[in-house]
Amino acid sequence: MAGNDRILKQLQEIVGAEYATNDEALMYPYSYDLTWNDPHMPDYVVLPKTVEQIQRILRLANRERIPVVPYVTGTNIGGLCIPEEGGILMDLKRMDQILEINTETGYAVIEPGVSHAKFSAALKKHGYEFGWGVHPASASVLAMAINHGIGHLNGRFGINSQMISSMEVVLPTGEVAKIGSCAYSNSWHSLYPLPMLAGLFIGWIGTTGIVTKLGVWISKIRPYKDVLTIAAKSAEDMTKYMVAWRDLELCDEVTAVSWWLAQVPIPYPYKEKPANEPEWFSYTVISGWSEEEIAYKRKMWKEVVERERAKGVKLIDFEYPPEAKRGRTELPSRIVGSTKNYSKACGGGLAWPGTFTPAKNWPIIYEKWKEIYIRHNLSPAVRFTDYRGSHYGMLRLMTPFDKRDPKAVQNAREAMKECIEVGVPLGMIPYKPPVEYWNIINKYADPGWIMLLTKIKDCLDPNHIMNPGKLGVR
Numbered sequence: 001m002a003g004n005d006r007i008l009k010q011l012q013e014i015v016g017a018e019y020a021t022n023d024e025a026l027m028y029p030y031s032y033d034l035t036w037n038d039p040h041m042p043d044y045v046v047l048p049k050t051v052e053q054i055q056r057i058l059r060l061a062n063r064e065r066i067p068v069v070p071y072v073t074g075t076n077i078g079g080l081c082i083p084e085e086g087g088i089l090m091d092l093k094r095m096d097q098i099l100e101i102n103t104e105t106g107y108a109v110i111e112p113g114v115s116h117a118k119f120s121a122a123l124k125k126h127g128y129e130f131g132w133g134v135h136p137a138s139a140s141v142l143a144m145a146i147n148h149g150i151g152h153l154n155g156r157f158g159i160n161s162q163m164i165s166s167m168e169v170v171l172p173t174g175e176v177a178k179i180g181s182c183a184y185s186n187s188w189h190s191l192y193p194l195p196m197l198a199g200l201f202i203g204w205i206g207t208t209g210i211v212t213k214l215g216v217w218i219s220k221i222r223p224y225k226d227v228l229t230i231a232a233k234s235a236e237d238m239t240k241y242m243v244a245w246r247d248l249e250l251c252d253e254v255t256a257v258s259w260w261l262a263q264v265p266i267p268y269p270y271k272e273k274p275a276n277e278p279e280w281f282s283y284t285v286i287s288g289w290s291e292e293e294i295a296y297k298r299k300m301w302k303e304v305v306e307r308e309r310a311k312g313v314k315l316i317d318f319e320y321p322p323e324a325k326r327g328r329t330e331l332p333s334r335i336v337g338s339t340k341n342y343s344k345a346c347g348g349g350l351a352w353p354g355t356f357t358p359a360k361n362w363p364i365i366y367e368k369w370k371e372i373y374i375r376h377n378l379s380p381a382v383r384f385t386d387y388r389g390s391h392y393g394m395l396r397l398m399t400p401f402d403k404r405d406p407k408a409v410q411n412a413r414e415a416m417k418e419c420i421e422v423g424v425p426l427g428m429i430p431y432k433p434p435v436e437y438w439n440i441i442n443k444y445a446d447p448g449w450i451m452l453l454t455k456i457k458d459c460l461d462p463n464h465i466m467n468p469g470k471l472g473v474r
Ligand SMILES: Cc1cc2nc3c(=O)[nH]c(=O)nc-3n(C[C@H](O)[C@H](O)[C@H](O)COP(=O)(O)OP(=O)(O)OC[C@H]3O[C@@H](n4cnc5c(N)ncnc54)[C@H](O)[C@@H]3O)c2cc1C
Pocket: 069, 070, 071, 072, 073, 074, 075, 076, 077, 080, 081, 092, 112, 132, 133, 134, 135, 136, 138, 139, 140, 141, 142, 143, 144, 146, 147, 148, 149, 150, 151, 205, 206, 207, 209, 210, 211, 212, 337, 338, 339, 342, 467
């Protein structure tokens, strides 16, 4: 048994004996994730059901100076829920209610434990959707959205944190606060025109409080969809095409993957690409209210392709099989991006360097990453996705590796850190970064930025109990 019985008893008094434990066998699954981050056991695992229970746990943790790590399913691929300093692992899965689906105003209110599968099924009944990624369907919508998650409507609306309309949060010191319109009425429709205090809890990877309710904008499902595909010889040509096409703002998503990411599973170790195959493949999802709208978007897309070809950009025709098209238009999907597809060729390890990067630097960084990965005998399985807002987006190198072999883990870890070193000076900002990435990027950071980050963290979490160490500054 880990932890101590006095604390365990108090936790059990708060949540009930069944929902707090220090039994090592039960806690073991919380000690690691898919990544190369070193495992560490928590001292206690606790599963609260109510906001009031969370408040009481945080007050206890403050009194006793015990770290608290918020957790739903731990699939963040960044080691973000590994309790490096032990303490209380707070699993929020039992808080799994969809509290409201308001189609009149266009938002929904969810608890942390609501999964993508549950939310998508409930919204679909009303003819609505949210931005689904290629994550496990069992993972948390809230944990995704508050950490700048990326879903299939990113070309239309941007990333999922841009869809947040209100929130309720328990501060590290135990007080509850509502943020946005819900602070003034029971309507969860907007964070605007108020001061943007939601920013204190978005992108902070569980280090500034526990978000207990989240309002998100939802979108009506458009009945007509199509997937447009094109390949390119080089990352440079693919980027030129993507930027020209996204300028028209007609698509839900435009993504490109390197040959290695297009393979199922990703080759492990590195495998050479056949010389006659293109290096890049892209898909665009378009949607509309009528066949005419889809036909218009198809026509505009063809014009872009022809215009780019006339400028010398080498684009190659290719078609997705119907199965792959369905995977792109019927997310959340069992076909696309399931964890086993990424890592089933090896021993279950998965991590990546990336991501938010100006599009103009995607090809430059890609060529450098390719050299690093081939040197490490790993496949350069890279994805580009252009987000709405400006020409920036996901530059991500999905990396399977063999977790059973410490040398293979170290090899992947070193390769990824090299990639971060290369990307940051070219404008890349890692997304949901493991602590080791923070240690690299903070070297480049503006001192005023670090000062402000630290001040805010200290102010909200004076005893440094919330997911300590994860920001690389505290
Ligand atoms: C194969 C694969 C593909 C993926 N593809 C995508 C993708 O396309 N888009 C995408 O966005 N993500 C993707 N992910 C990452 C991840 O699966 C999703 O973001 C997921 O929704 C996160 O939910 P989770 O339950 O795993 O969160 P967790 O990993 O449990 O938590 C994530 C972070 O949020 C914090 N946290 C959790 N709950 C709270 C709370 N209530 N308050 C404050 N902090 C909290 C945790 O401490 C942690 O820092 C992918 C993962 C895998 C394995």
